[in-house]
Amino acid sequence: EEHLMESGGESVQAGGSLTLSCRGYRRHANYCMAWFRQAPGGVREGVATIDRDNDKYYGDSVKGRFTIYEDDARTQIYLAMNNLNPSDTATYYCAASIGYCQRWYVQGSGSDFEYWGQGTQVTVSS
Numbered sequence: 001e002e003h004l005m006e007s008g009g010e011s012v013q014a015g016g017s018l019t020l021s022c023r024g025y026r027r028h029a030n031y032c033m034a035w036f037r038q039a040p041g042g043v044r045e046g047v048a049t050i051d052r053d054n055d056k057y058y059g060d061s062v063k064g065r066f067t068i069y070e071d072d073a074r075t076q077i078y079l080a081m082n083n084l085n086p087s088d089t090a091t092y093y094c095a096a097s098i099g100y101c102q103r104w105y106v107q108g109s110g111s112d113f114e115y116w117g118q119g120t121q122v123t124v125s126s
Contacts, residue, residue, distance in 0.1 A: 002026065002115040004094045009120030012084055020079040020120060022094030027074050032101035035068060035079045036110050037090035037122075046106035047092070050077060051099075057106040061087070084124045091119040 008020040025031060035047040048068035049057045056068055067080040081088065095113035097105065105112050 002029075002096055004096060004115055004117035006092060006094045006117045006120040009092060009122045011123040011125065014085050014124055014126045016084050016124070017080070017082045018084060018122060019081065020092055020094075020122070021076050022078075022117060023076045024117070025096050025115070029096075030099060032097040032099060032105060032113075033068075033070070033077045034095045034097070034101070034105060034110070034113060035077075036093045036095055036113075037088075038093070038119075039087075039090040042090070044093070044109045046108060046110065048079060049101040049106045051101040053100060055101055057101060057103055059106050081122075084122075086124045086126050089122060089124050091121050093117055093119045 002025050004024045032051045034049040038044040046059050050068045065083045070077045094117040096115040097113040
């Protein structure tokens, strides 16, 4: 059982930057780690995934603006978000799936992921 915990969400102006972090997974576990988000009234969508081979996949709406990475100690993953716009407003969730990331994981709503955090709110104002 993993207890994922996100942090870093806050309110920012459009064009700004923010970095989210996620911790609480076992350091040596072979997980595909991911960020998903869900806007009010919207469906949950994939943002980015990263696995132990450091393979990364991104959702189409965030490519070139967001970067997912893991710290050297392999205890936290991060989501660096640049050039934020109001459509990025959502609750952002960290998730873990046993095994390596598959290319399609980030295109889905997270049904392949077993463990989830409680979410952290990001609000982008224009």
